[in-house]
Amino acid sequence: MPTDSSLRSTREGRKCATESRRRSRHVRDVVIIFPEQDPDGSTPEWQHKLEASGLLVIDREVPEGFPDVMSAIYAVNGFEVAPTVTISDSLPDASSQLDSEWSARTATYQLTGIGTTFYVLAPVARGHEVGWIHVKDTIGSNLPSRIRAGTGRSDFLTMSEDGRVMCAVSTEEVETWIVVHQFP
Template structure:
């Protein structure tokens, strides 16, 4: 749903524009955050970004400093890419890096 031919972005951000990570942070907070965290605690699940994340599996997290999640992930891993799932498992949100763009992907699973 995120990678491959069927992966279609909900929103794209030109990586060559000034301040692309800041724009990615703002758009993530605007488009994906409300769908992902929903009302309530703001807790969601994330696959740890970087090598070995899939082996760890889904980890419950709460972003206490929004917006800025993609930038914080990029600072730690070198890339803003990550996959997150709503706590109830019905919505998938991701950030991918595709050639000259960042993609935000928001999908309903149910």
């Protein structure tokens, strides 16, 4: 059972990290990285996969009132979901078309904030349990291709920093969808 002093120390550490993040949001071009560690001290698999995709983990704090993970997943996988864009997997340039359409949709709906930052779900099995991860795109183009190369998966789900726009890629039987959903 934790002691009062260890609980106080943990709370103080969280408070300092939160205050540090709050201060960092007021300064442009400064990114404070809070490395994640598994209980054994190693970097989690999901972080390795995001980094392999050119996404730098900023933190895992989400703003108050941010859409919960399951609401976002249902907005992509629900029975009545209609894709914003469909791309046939049989096209010879399907991958480059997906990258191009992704760039167009994310620009139209303003997915990224200042400095190409947004939230993403962990690209691993049971990623919903990890929750939203605040990332910075260090490359800025061809995100669907980079996610596929870095994670081995084509499906992924992103959310704007204000929690109002969700953009996702979903693979279906013979086509790939881009789904855009706007939260109130």
